[in-house]
Amino acid sequence: MITFMNNSDSEDEPCNERTSLMSAESPPVPSYQDGLQASETREAQTHRKRQTGSSRSPNNVADEDASDSDVRVRESALENEEEELTLKYGAKHVIMLFVPVTLCMIVVVATIKSVRFYTEKNGQLIYTPFSEDTPSVGQRLLNSVLNTIIMISVIVVMTVFLVVLYKYRCYKFIHGWLILSSFMLLFLFTYIYLGEVLKTYNVAMDYPTVILIIWNFGAVGMICIHWKGPLQLQQAYLIMISALMALVFIKYLPEWSAWVILGAISIYDLIAVLCPKGPLRMLVETAQERNEPIFPALIYSSAMIWTVGMAKPDMAAKGQSQQTWDAEDGRENHSSTSHLDSQILDTSSPAPSHPIALEEMEEEERGVKLGLGDFIFYSVLVGKAAATPSGDWNTTLACFVAILIGLCLTLLLLAVFKKALPALPISITFGLIFYFSTDNLVRPFMDTLASHQLYI
């Protein structure tokens, strides 16, 4: 029972490959592998970190998170120093991830609430062939479960394919695939999005202007994501493409299928990252073995290393400090950072002329990385909550808070376990619980209170 497909079908194929890539990439949230570094670099680092740690002004929320994790950490008294520094860093990075996740969600919610296009039902993707317009509840449930199975198997197949390609070093193929899909995202989906927004606000725009805008937007985006560019611009582009992808999902996934898919994908995430033979774990481990970055188009990184730009001119003079950096870099478990960020130069930072500045700047290198699939699915959850026909903002707000708390907890666990963790399960579980309970339980309560103007 295949429903009618509109002509955006063909474009969804590579898009979904892209999606599956990105969702497949959701788990790598690797952390600062402080504990694994060799001892000779440890002193240097701890010394540096202590300097920054004490000078950093405490951020309330950040420190709460740090403090929450401290309870568990107390048992392992041996790693006291390492843990303390890790947690101080962890707290800061929680905030560094809150901002982009929040921005992505805000963009998605704002679009859903204002642009009608994304809440209209205009067909389904071929990945969810079963329609939900059935008369009985049981049939609808069955259809959504079948849709989910198909979607998840597509994602699993794509992920395994990607991992196999990566293992056999077919880099050109992977790069071509990624470039093609980000090309399509940046140009086609942005064009559609722009068109719908202009339609909503009844603003006329001529084709030459549109071509100019889209061309510039897309070209700069391709360069930023796949090559070099300012970090913040790259982050902004990644947020934008995540939001666009999430909007596509919100539009084309039928109601119940969307919720079941969200649940299933967080289970899949858990399995794929934590099981020894899970495809995502193998991907991360292979990348670490080869000291290569995971593809830049799939991961959002909150910080980068600036050092390589400085390393070029004067290797001899840098001597010892360079040694330190290299040693540390080599041992850093997410040493993919080095290769990746070696391609990204921070144009605003002038090359320092002495080793001390070099060391200070290395503080920034320990960013946290979050897969784009995570952004997408968080935004899908919040967007679906915002798209509910009842138009209730409380539900959206509740899901938003739930997801952020889930993210906090995940980052906490990351600081404790220090290896790649799936970012989806905890947040999505909280989000789902809060969505259903707020929509069904809290909404009538708050509505009744508001109508009598009672306050609790």
Next chain:
Amino acid sequence: AFFWLVSLLLSSLIWFIAVKASDPRDEPLQKGLLIFGVMFSVLLQEAFRFLYYKLLRKAIEGLVALSEDGCSPISIQQMAYVAGVGFGLMSGAFSMINLLADALGPGTVGIHGDSQLYFLTSAFMTMVLIFLHTFWGILFFHGCENRRWWEIAAVVVMHLAVSGSTFCNPFYVGSLVPSYLLMAIAAVWAYMLSGGSAQNLRRFLLCKS
């Protein structure tokens, strides 16, 4: 914020069950159930504030144990303030946001005979509640720290009183005026507890160093 949300969830669960289990046509019963729901929710919020206090206490102990110089980078008073602000913001957001969204659309306030000041009074009430939650956070945590149970009881009683006064709506004098008075009292009390005094205030206002 999360803790407030969870308390709201549980209280609405209780209310929902109660409503479903009762007769929807019986007006006084529904009103009674609503009052019960509100009071229960207030008590649950305060209970969750206490739980949050316990959690933060443990966290501070952990932080102190791990820090280099034996004192935590964030004090319990700061945490109290943050907890209060979190509760207040969440409570305010949940009260106001649907109202704000509807206010953007077309319509006339009070066209069916309700009060015309609905939006205004809602705004003021929400503001006073947010402030009150902040002050209650400080008072509550201070009471827990120093084992002064009467402070905690005072917070709970104040919360119940403010919620109860909203039952007078739309007779707004009955709800807004007491709430603002209570807020002023709580503000002064919290200020005193946080180490402020009349001299500090005067110095601050006159910009003396």
